[in-house]
Amino acid sequence: MIRYIYGNDLHKFPKLARTMFLDRADQFKTRLNWDVTVDARGFERDEYDDENPLYVIWENSDGTHGGSMRLLPTVGRTMVNDHFVHLTDGVRIESPLIWECTRFCLSRKASPGVAAALMLAGGEVMQEFGIAHYVGVFDARMVRIYKRIGSSPDILGQEGEGRSMIAVGLWEFTPEAQSMVARTANVSPEQSKLWFDTSFGEIVDEAAVIAA
DSSP states (O other), X not given: OEEEEEGGGGGGSXXXXXXXXXXXXXXXXXXXXXXXXXXXXXXXXXXXXXXXXXXXXXXXXXXXXXXXXXXXXXXXXXXXXXXXXXXXXXXXXXXXXXXXXXXXEEOTTOOTTHHHHHHHHHHHHHHHHTOOEEEEEEEHHHHHHHHHHTOOOEEEEEEOOGGGOEEEEEEOOOHHHHHHHHHHHTOOHHHHHHHHHHHHSSOOOHHHHHHO
16 A cells, blocks of 8 residues: 655654665665665665655555655755756756655565556645646666656756666656556556545645745
């Protein structure tokens, strides 16, 4: 199932949080050899985990992490503006209607459909919070994954070629994309909405709150 958890509430889900940060270390450090920091506990964390992001997490039946991504409003600190603004020719992406998506992570044991379920859940956040787009930095390996899921971004800028390519993309979530991603995830839109409602209950328009 999908859980939506703000950073300040991760302590309420210790097993889920612990396995998420371990899986992030496994993916980004061990498998991809990114220049990331892994602490003494084996966790991959960075300064943006201290910004109270919204985590979208696939929870396995045993309470462990199956996959996740991290969302932050672009009106605050973001990776794309702090570290990758050269990919957008110096243009900062800042809007209450655009959130950043980072640390898209899948456990080695993730079941088929988890990546698509996370993308579908990201669409729920967009619809319920009044967000128009996500922005994010991705590498070449993700191009095939996004295409298979049915949610490819518009490219704002990129550098490198082949496997070394890195780009900034902008996503929207149309009804057509929702239907395609739901089929890929084998999760009905009704089930996706139920998971969201279970996590949040009554939702306010957070984009409007930020803009006010």
